[in-house]
Amino acid sequence: MSLPKPVMRGLLGRRLRFHLPVAFTLALTAAIAFKYTVTEPRKQAYADFYKQYDAVKEFNAMREAGVFQSARPTGE
Template identity: 45%
Template sequence: MSSSALPKLQMRGLLVKYLQVHFVGTLTVALGVVTFCKFDMGEPRKQAYTCATTPDFYRNYDSMKDFEEMRKAGVFQSVK
């Protein structure tokens, strides 16, 4: 019967060590998701809004005029 001594378990600082490792991993994944969303969704939308066919649309956009046209067309039910 050979009995070899088992190594002592780490009891102090175990939670801190666990949290440090997982915090770094979580931060890395979160930054990756944010970067992916910015370049995969944000930039194409920005390009679509500033496309070459209507470059002055938002520069010359009058929201109150658009609202009045929609109100007169009956789009809104609560605004007369």
């Protein structure tokens, strides 16, 4: 009693017919999940931050703290 030989002809094509759509679906699902769990909240956080951000006020605070060498505080 011997085991039958495995069918090797066309094996790659048969395997790809199943695995290629599965891989594509998983990749698409991962990309959509990343978009809505990482990038969209990050974009919203940036938008919320820059709604109330005042660059001139921030610059003046850093100038008064002596962060810049070329910009002197207004009191001198």
